[in-house]
Amino acid sequence: MSTLSRLPGAVLAAAFALGLAAPALAYDGTNCKEPGVCWEPKPGYPEKAKLAGSKYDPKHDPKQVAKQGDSIKAMEERNKKRADNFAKTGKFQYDVSKIAN
Incomplete structure (x- = not known):
């Protein structure tokens, strides 16, 4: 049981009024596409074309990107x-080296 659920109602209401209970869930910006989507x-961050x-530019190395796929195939x-x-x-038998081919 959480600490908040054991508090009397008046104390719990006061905690919420003071903003002590929980932080805001999402940034409330001025240029939101929809409620909660305010990234x-x-x-100075360039447009997508730039x-x-x-x-x-992330400049991912193809060898590094392929490592996860290779490890999944081996698994x-x-x-x-x-x-x-x-x-x-x-x-x-968990240990594959002990399995006779």
Whole structure:
């Protein structure tokens, strides 16, 4: 049970009135697309057309981007070996190096 739920009603109301209970959920900006969607870039942030080649361009290395996909493929191969071994033997072996090919 939270501390707020154990407080008497008058104390809880006073806490909310003073703003002690919870912070605001979203920035209430002046240029909101819709309520709660008020993200604005910092002053000086270029338009989308200017991003390529600027200091804001992320410049992702294709090798680094492919690492997660490669690790997921390797994980799926290990899991397939484990599942096939379990189907053959009826025992689960976590260590793939101990599974006979």
